[in-house]
Amino acid sequence: MKFEVMRDSLLEGLNDVMKAVSSKTTIPILTGLKLEVSKSGLYITGSDSDITIQTYIPTERNGEQIIKVTEVGSIVLQARVFNEIVRKLPTNEVEIEVTNQFQTHIRSGKSEFSLIGLDASEYPLLPQIEEDRQFFIASDLLKSIIKETVFAVSTSESRPVLTGVNWQVKEGELHCVATDSHRLAKRKTALKDLPEEEYSVVIPGKSLNELNKILEETSSEVAIVMTQQQILFKTGDVLFYSRLLEGNYPDTSRLIPNEYKTTILVNGKSLLQAIDRASLLAREERNNVVRFSTIGQGFVEVSSNSPEIGNVEEQIQAESIDGEDLKLSFSAKYMMDALKAIDGQDVKIMFSGAMRPFVLKSVHDDSILQLILPVRTY
Amino acid sequence: MKFEVMRDSLLEGLNDVMKAVSSKTTIPILTGLKLEVSKSGLYITGSDSDITIQTYIPTERNGEQIIKVTEVGSIVLQARVFNEIVRKLPTNEVEIEVTNQFQTHIRSGKSEFSLIGLDASEYPLLPQIEEDRQFFIASDLLKSIIKETVFAVSTSESRPVLTGVNWQVKEGELHCVATDSHRLAKRKTALKDLPEEEYSVVIPGKSLNELNKILEETSSEVAIVMTQQQILFKTGDVLFYSRLLEGNYPDTSRLIPNEYKTTILVNGKSLLQAIDRASLLAREERNNVVRFSTIGQGFVEVSSNSPEIGNVEEQIQAESIDGEDLKLSFSAKYMMDALKAIDGQDVKIMFSGAMRPFVLKSVHDDSILQLILPVRTY
Numbered sequence: 194m195k196f197e198v199m200r201d202s203l204l205e206g207l208n209d210v211m212k213a214v215s216s217k218t219t220i221p222i223l224t225g226l227k228l229e230v231s232k233s234g235l236y237i238t239g240s241d242s243d244i245t246i247q248t249y250i251p252t253e254r255n256g257e258q259i260i261k262v263t264e265v266g267s268i269v270l271q272a273r274v275f276n277e278i279v280r281k282l283p284t285n286e287v288e289i290e291v292t293n294q295f296q297t298h299i300r301s302g303k304s305e306f307s308l309i310g311l312d313a314s315e316y317p318l319l320p321q322i323e324e325d326r327q328f329f330i331a332s333d334l335l336k337s338i339i340k341e342t343v344f345a346v347s348t349s350e351s352r353p354v355l356t357g358v359n360w361q362v363k364e365g366e367l368h369c370v371a372t373d374s375h376r377l378a379k380r381k382t383a384l385k386d387l388p389e390e391e392y393s394v395v396i397p398g399k400s401l402n403e404l405n406k407i408l409e410e411t412s413s414e415v416a417i418v419m420t421q422q423q424i425l426f427k428t429g430d431v432l433f434y435s436r437l438l439e440g441n442y443p444d445t446s447r448l449i450p451n452e453y454k455t456t457i458l459v460n461g462k463s464l465l466q467a468i469d470r471a472s473l474l475a476r477e478e479r480n481n482v483v484r485f486s487t488i489g490q491g492f493v494e495v496s497s498n499s500p501e502i503g504n505v506e507e508q509i510q511a512e513s514i515d516g517e518d519l520k521l522s523f524s525a526k527y528m529m530d531a532l533k534a535i536d537g538q539d540v541k542i543m544f545s546g547a548m549r550p551f552v553l554k555s556v557h558d559d560s561i562l563q564l565i566l567p568v569r570t571y
Numbered sequence: 572m573k574f575e576v577m578r579d580s581l582l583e584g585l586n587d588v589m590k591a592v593s594s595k596t597t598i599p600i601l602t603g604l605k606l607e608v609s610k611s612g613l614y615i616t617g618s619d620s621d622i623t624i625q626t627y628i629p630t631e632r633n634g635e636q637i638i639k640v641t642e643v644g645s646i647v648l649q650a651r652v653f654n655e656i657v658r659k660l661p662t663n664e665v666e667i668e669v670t671n672q673f674q675t676h677i678r679s680g681k682s683e684f685s686l687i688g689l690d691a692s693e694y695p696l697l698p699q700i701e702e703d704r705q706f707f708i709a710s711d712l713l714k715s716i717i718k719e720t721v722f723a724v725s726t727s728e729s730r731p732v733l734t735g736v737n738w739q740v741k742e743g744e745l746h747c748v749a750t751d752s753h754r755l756a757k758r759k760t761a762l763k764d765l766p767e768e769e770y771s772v773v774i775p776g777k778s779l780n781e782l783n784k785i786l787e788e789t790s791s792e793v794a795i796v797m798t799q800q801q802i803l804f805k806t807g808d809v810l811f812y813s814r815l816l817e818g819n820y821p822d823t824s825r826l827i828p829n830e831y832k833t834t835i836l837v838n839g840k841s842l843l844q845a846i847d848r849a850s851l852l853a854r855e856e857r858n859n860v861v862r863f864s865t866i867g868q869g870f871v872e873v874s875s876n877s878p879e880i881g882n883v884e885e886q887i888q889a890e891s892i893d894g895e896d897l898k899l900s901f902s903a904k905y906m907m908d909a910l911k912a913i914d915g916q917d918v919k920i921m922f923s924g925a926m927r928p929f930v931l932k933s934v935h936d937d938s939i940l941q942l943i944l945p946v947r948t949y
Contacts, residue, residue, distance in 0.1 A: 466659070
C-alpha cells in the first residue's frame with residue numbers, strides 16, 4: 194500500500210471515525226483504525242463493536258486531487274497515535290506507505306514516522322445490511338429529533354432497553370420515544386416514502402449522541418436502513434452503523450393522561466431561567482427538587498429551600514392559567530431538560546393533579562411531547 | 572446593610588475575588604466572601620489564607636452610578652452559591668439587604684433569594700503591609716515575567732521553597748528564577764525606581780498563576796509591595812496578597828555553565844513542533860525523553876522510539892551549528908516549556924557536552940535564560 198493524501202481531508206475523515214473508537218475496548222484490534230485504499234479512494238473504519246463508522250475520501254473532489262494512489266492495499270494502525278500524528282504533521286502533503294511486516298511509514302516534510310501496523314484482514318467486517326427497508330430524513334431534522342428525545346433515556350443498566358430510544362415507523366410517521374420511567378420525551382415526524390410495514394427498533398442513546406456529533410446542520414438527506422440487529426445511517430461520505438438494543442420496549446402510550454385539571458401557558462425561556470435559579474438552592478440529597486404553585490392573579494411561583502444555605506422564590510407571569518389551583522414538586526433537572534427540548538418557545542403545561550404525570554408541549558407545535566412525574570413533597 | 576448594585580459590575584468583581592476561594596479550606600468562614608459597603612463603594616474579599624484578593628467597586632464610575640447605598644454594613648455569604656446566584660439573576664438591577672440574624676435578601680426582577688449569612692466581624696483581617704518598599708511594573712510586562720518563569724517551579728513538596736519563584740531586587744534589576752532541580756527558568760528585568768536595598772523573596776507558583784489570570788494585557792502600572800511574610804500586588808481596583816515561602820532559595824548561578832562546546836541557532840517554532848511530534852512516540856515510562864543530535868550539513872535530528880508503537884525521525888535545518896558534534900537526550904516536556912517561554916523566536920542553544928546542563932536564549936533578547944539537564948540514554 195502506498196498513497197499520498199491531503200492532510201486536511203484525512204483529518205476530516207479521522208474526526209468522524211474517531212467517534213467510534215473507545216480506549217476501553219476488550220478487542221485489541223478495535224484500538225486501531227482500518228485504512229483501505231483503492232483506485233477510487235480511501236476508506237477509514239473505526240468501531241467499538243456497538244458503533245461502527247466508515248468514512249470515505251475520494252481521490253478527487255470538485256476537480257481537486259485529494260489522494261494519489263501508487264499501490265492499493267490496507268492496514269490497521271493504532272487509532273489514538275495515528276490521529277495525533279496526522280494532527281501535528283508539518284505539511285499538508287502526507288505520504289503513507291506500508292512495507293514489509295505491516296511496517297507503516299508516514300512522511301510529511303522532513304518528518305518520518307514508522308508505525309507498527311496490524312494485518313487488516315483481522316479487522317472485523319462491516320455489518321451485513323440489506324437495503325430494502327430504507328427511508329430518508331434531512332440531516333438537520335434528524336439532529337432535532339435526536340436532541341428532543343435522547344436526553345430522557347435511562348442511565349441505569351437495570352432495564353437495558355430503557356437506555357435506548359424507541360423508533361417506531363407506523364401510519365406514515367416516525368415516532369421516537371425515550372423514558373427513564375421518571376420522565377418521557379416523545380417526538381412524532383411525518384415523513385414521505387416511509388416503508389409501509391410497521392416496525393419498531395430501540396437505538397442505544399450513546400449511538401444517537403455520537404451520530405448527532407457527526408451530522409451536519411444542513412438539509413441534505415440521510416438514508417436510514419433498519420434491520421433486526423443493526424441500524425445504518427448513510428450521509429454523503431459516512432456510514433454510521435449502530436447495534437440495536439434487544440428486548441421489548443414498554444408501551445408508553447397509557448402513561449399519558451387523557452384529562453387535565455389545570456392548564457398553564459407560559460414563556461418557556463422565563464420558566465427555564467427561573468427554575469435554573471431555584472435549583473441553585475435545591476437540596477442535593479433530594480434530587481434537585483423545586484416546588485411549583487399557582488399563586489393567583491395569573492402568576493405561578495417556583496421556590497426551593499436548603500436549611501443550611503437559604504431559600505428562593507421566583508414569580509412568573511403566565512400567559513394564562515385555566516382550571517384548578519395547583520401545588521406540586523418536581524425535579525428541576527427534568528423540567529429544565531424538557532423546556533430545553535421545546536427550545537425557548539411558549540409552552541403549554543397540562544396537569545392532572547399533584548401526584549399524576551404532567552405534560553409539556555410547545556404552543557406552536559404539536560409534534561413534541563414531554564412528560565414528567567412529580568415528586569411527593571407537599 | 573442595604574444597597575443596589577449593577578449586576579455586571581458585581582460579576583466582574585466576583586470573577587477576580589473567586590480566584591482566591593478554595594473549596595478545600597479547613598477554615599469554615601473562608602468558604603464565604605466578605606461584602607462591605609460604605610458610602611464610597613463596595614469591597615469584596617475572598618481568601619484561602621495563602622492568597623487574599625480584595626476588589627473594590629466604586630459607587631460611581633465614569634459618571635455612571637453603579638451602586639446606590641441605603642445603609643452601610645457588612646456580611647459574609649457562601650462564595651460559590653452567591654457567585655452562581657448573581658451569574659443567573661434575571662435583571663441588571665440587584666438589591667442586597669441584610670435583615671436580622673445575618674439573613675441576606677438578594678432581589679432582582681421577580682426573583683428573591685434569602686441566604687443565611689455569617690458575621691463579617693469573624694472574617695480574617697487583611698494582612699498588615701507597610702508600603703515603604705514599593706515599586707511598579709506594567710501589567711503586561713508582569714504577565715510576561717510570570718509566564719516565562721512560573722512553569723519551571725517544582726510540583727513536589729519535598730523541597731517546598733522550590734515550589735515558588737525567587738524574586739530578587741538588586742542592581743536596579745528584578746531577577747526572577749524558578750527551578751525544579753531538573754530545569755531552570757530565569758528572567759532579568761531592568762526597572763526604574765527600584766528600592767536601593769537588596770532583597771529576595773520566594774512567591775508560591777500557585778499565587779503567580781492566579782495573579783496572572785487577574786492581570787490585564789495593558790500597560791497600566793501594578794504596584795508591588797514586599798514584606799517579610801507577604802507580597803501585595805495593587806491594580807486599579809484589586810488588591811492581591813500572597814503569603815511568601817519560608818526558607819533560603821538555593822544559589823542557582825553556579826548551575827549555569829561558563830563555557831560551551833556546541834552552539835546551535837535554530838527557529839524556535841520549527842524545533843518546538845518537531846519535538847511535539849517526536850514526543851508522541853516517546854515512551855511514557857521514560858519520562859517523555861527524545862534524542863537530539865547534529866547530523867551534518869547544518870541539520871539537527873530529533874528522534875524517539877517506542878518498541879510497541881514505532882519510531883519517528885525529524886530533521887530540522889539549523890541557522891548555524893558551531894563547535895563539536897553532539898548527541899544527547901532530554902525531556903520533551905521541559906524543552907517544549909522552555910521554547911514556549913522564548914515564544915517562537917529564533918533561539919540559541921548552547922551545549923557543554925552530553926551530560927552537562929544546556930542553555931536556551933532568544934537570539935534577540937538576552938533577558939530570558941532557560942536551562943535544562945539532559946537525560947542519560949546514549
